[in-house]
Amino acid sequence: MLPIGPHTLKNRFLLAPMAGVSEKPFRVLAFQQGAALCTTELISAQGLFRLTNRTMRYLRYDPNVEKPYSLQLFGGEPEAMAKAAVVAKQYGAEIIDINMGCPVKKVTKTGAGSSLMCDSGRAGAIVRQIREATGLPVTAKIRSGWDASNKNFLALADALGAAGVAALAVHPRTRAQGYSGKADWTVIRDLKRHVGSGFPVIGNGDVKTVADAHRMLDETGCDYVMIGRGALGNPWIFRELNGGSKPSPQERCQTVLSHFKQHLVHHSEARVHREELEPEARAAKDERMGVHSFRSHLAWYAHGLYGASAFRAEVMKLDTAREVEAAAERFFVGAQVDAQAMAADQEDVDYRAALG
Numbered sequence: 001m002l003p004i005g006p007h008t009l010k011n012r013f014l015l016a017p018m019a020g021v022s023e024k025p026f027r028v029l030a031f032q033q034g035a036a037l038c039t040t041e042l043i044s045a046q047g048l049f050r051l052t053n054r055t056m057r058y059l060r061y062d063p064n065v066e067k068p069y070s071l072q073l074f075g076g077e078p079e080a081m082a083k084a085a086v087v088a089k090q091y092g093a094e095i096i097d098i099n100m101g102c103p104v105k106k107v108t109k110t111g112a113g114s115s116l117m118c119d120s121g122r123a124g125a126i127v128r129q130i131r132e133a134t135g136l137p138v139t140a141k142i143r144s145g146w147d148a149s150n151k152n153f154l155a156l157a158d159a160l161g162a163a164g165v166a167a168l169a170v171h172p173r174t175r176a177q178g179y180s181g182k183a184d185w186t187v188i189r190d191l192k193r194h195v196g197s198g199f200p201v202i203g204n205g206d207v208k209t210v211a212d213a214h215r216m217l218d219e220t221g222c223d224y225v226m227i228g229r230g231a232l233g234n235p236w237i238f239r240e241l242n243g244g245s246k247p248s249p250q251e252r253c254q255t256v257l258s259h260f261k262q263h264l265v266h267h268s269e270a271r272v273h274r275e276e277l278e279p280e281a282r283a284a285k286d287e288r289m290g291v292h293s294f295r296s297h298l299a300w301y302a303h304g305l306y307g308a309s310a311f312r313a314e315v316m317k318l319d320t321a322r323e324v325e326a327a328a329e330r331f332f333v334g335a336q337v338d339a340q341a342m343a344a345d346q347e348d349v350d351y352r353a354a355l356g
Contacts, residue, residue: 268283
């Protein structure tokens, strides 16, 4: 297992950076369950210059748990990205990860995300200038290419390797595919064979179970497996991958409630009220917004359990912390896994909020 810069990770299983999900509470939970690295959700380089309250929320991390602390940036200009990385280092970042795979139009139209795959010179310059400005290891996450006619992941890997990239994660779909279709794991295999021991290759895409993760390692020879969708509502996947057990219903319930509590704290700390509100009204608004942003997590936690569909319909109507706690205790304490319904239930779970 190759190190990432100076960092030797404790195992081969990483949490993927996911928008609206890979915030401090969920990263800490994943680390505690055995993940070796948990990168932040994508943070705008321009946002780091302004250090808005929203950006400051993204920067929060737990130095006692998040070791090493990996922060993902997105942007398209090498100089601006290097300056932003310096700010990130000042706030504790030990690894800078560059998003070169996001397919969302509002990101790509700025020259960031997967649009960088169309300009290997600029992509390489971003890696090089961040390394020179910070002295930190720089990693990147790419796709197989822009579309079926332009799968240039090997050429891009060469450019990034020459720039000194410390590790490269690849999601084996094109930008045009988004998250549709099936991930082509032969892309991961070909990339690993191409770079050899030059730098670590991180496989990503369609890893939903423990068996999937081990199969990816066996079939592709990648150094690490990055898990996104498979960890949503199931942080215990990292424990299982390291030989641990599945959660009991009681543990599942306690984890959901603890995650919810930390989520509310995390969001209220950074929220700014532009209108004048009395303290009681402000607290109620903070709570309601925190509950609403946690609804997706509740839906993901219910995946594969008896009665999940009805529970998801219920939680989408909740507004207060007390209502969430009561609903979670009522459902999760007695919840049993419904193995036969898991495949059918998959289509009823909305992952778009996390996966872009």
